[in-house]
Amino acid sequence: xxxxxxxxxxxxxxxxxxxxxxxxxxxxxxxxxxxxxxxxxxxxxxxxxxxxxxxxxxxxxxxxxxxxxxxxxxxxxxxxxxxxxxxxxxxxxxxxxxxxxxxxxxxxxxxxxxxxxxxxxxxxxxxxxxxxxxxxxxxxxxxxxxxxxxxxxxxxxxxxxxxxxxxxxxxxxxxxxxxxxxxxxxxxxxxxxxxxxxxxxxxxxxxxxxxxxxxxxxxxxxxxxxxxxxxxxxx
Numbered sequence: 606x607x608x609x610x611x612x613x614x615x616x617x618x619x620x621x622x623x624x625x626x627x628x629x630x631x632x633x634x635x636x637x638x639x640x641x642x643x644x645x646x647x648x649x650x651x652x653x654x655x656x657x658x659x660x661x662x663x664x665x666x667x668x669x670x671x672x673x674x675x676x677x678x679x680x681x682x683x684x685x686x687x688x689x690x691x692x693x694x695x696x697x698x699x700x701x702x703x704x705x706x707x708x709x710x711x712x713x714x715x716x717x718x719x720x721x722x723x724x725x726x727x728x729x730x731x732x733x734x735x736x737x738x739x740x741x742x743x744x745x746x747x748x749x750x751x752x753x754x755x756x757x758x759x760x761x762x763x764x765x766x767x768x769x770x771x772x773x774x775x776x777x778x779x780x781x782x783x784x785x786x787x788x789x790x791x792x793x794x795x796x797x798x799x800x801x802x803x804x805x806x807x808x809x810x811x812x813x814x815x816x817x818x819x820x821x822x823x824x825x826x827x828x829x830x831x832x833x834x835x836x837x838x839x840x
Contacts, residue, residue, distance in 0.1 A: 661687065661695045669702070677710040697729040701737065708744070717744050732767040739768045743775055755779060770802040774810060781813065790817060 668683035684703035688696045704719035720741035724734050742757040758779075761772035777792035793810040796802050 658692070661691045664691070665695060665699065668699070672702070672706050672709075677706050681706050681710075693728045697723070697726070697733055700726070700729075701733065704737070704740070713744055713748075717741050720744070735761055735767045739771055739775075742772075746775065746779065751779065751783065770796060770799060770806055774806055777810065777813070781817075786817060786821075790814065793817075 664683065664687055668680050668687065671677075671683060672680035681703050684699040684706065687699035688703060690696075691699060700719065700723045704716050704723065707713075707719055708716035720737040723729060723737035724741060726734065729737075738757060739761055742754050742761070745754045745757070755776065758772045758776050760766075762769050762776060766772060773792050773796055777789045777796070780786075780789035780792065793814050796810045797807055797814065799807075
């Protein structure tokens with residue numbers, strides 16, 4: 606009797622499995638295929654990105670070698686090709702190097718344009734964009750209207766600016782050149798006391814302040830000499 610019940614139970618389970626498979630078998634197969642495709646796709650993408658990264662690194666190294674060899678035109682062309690075709694990180698670095706190579710070759714107008722283009726590239730990190738903007742502004746000093754350059758630097762000199770110390774230093778240099786010693790001294794003094802400012806930068810502003818102190822000392826001595834009473838018989 607138990608054998609009969611067992612056979613009946615097996616038939617029932619078999620019928621249930623057939624019905625279940627007829628209802629959901631296609632979905633199970635599709636899910637399995639999708640998992641296989643996703644897994645294999647990840648492997649293929651990983652292999653592709655690794656090979657692409659190797660190719661881009663090699664291309665960048667070749668461009669850098671051209672630059673180091675003094676072949677600036679070829680290097681700039683190679684950097685520009687990478688900037689147009691490479692992944693975001695390499696493309697950004699290539700743009701930065703291309704601008705530097707233009708500057709080294711004496712092509713300042715083109716270098717400024719390249720830095721400004723990078724400064725406006727939303728794909729690049731904020732720090733890189735601000736560095737490009739800072740470089741463009743520094744090249745514009747003495748070439749472009751002072752108010753324009755000052756406005757650019759003031760945007761970079763904000764508290765959360767990646768290059769705020771360098772921007773403030775350039776603002777101080779501009780004020781010094783224009784004879785605005787009060788503004789220059791205030792900027793240099795703040796930078797000298799700023800713990801987050803690079804040491805080399807603080808060394809430079811300390812030298813500026815010493816130079817300003819010496820110049821003011823000479824001026825004070827001249828004023829004292831001119832104001833001193835003249836001796837008898839002198840006209």
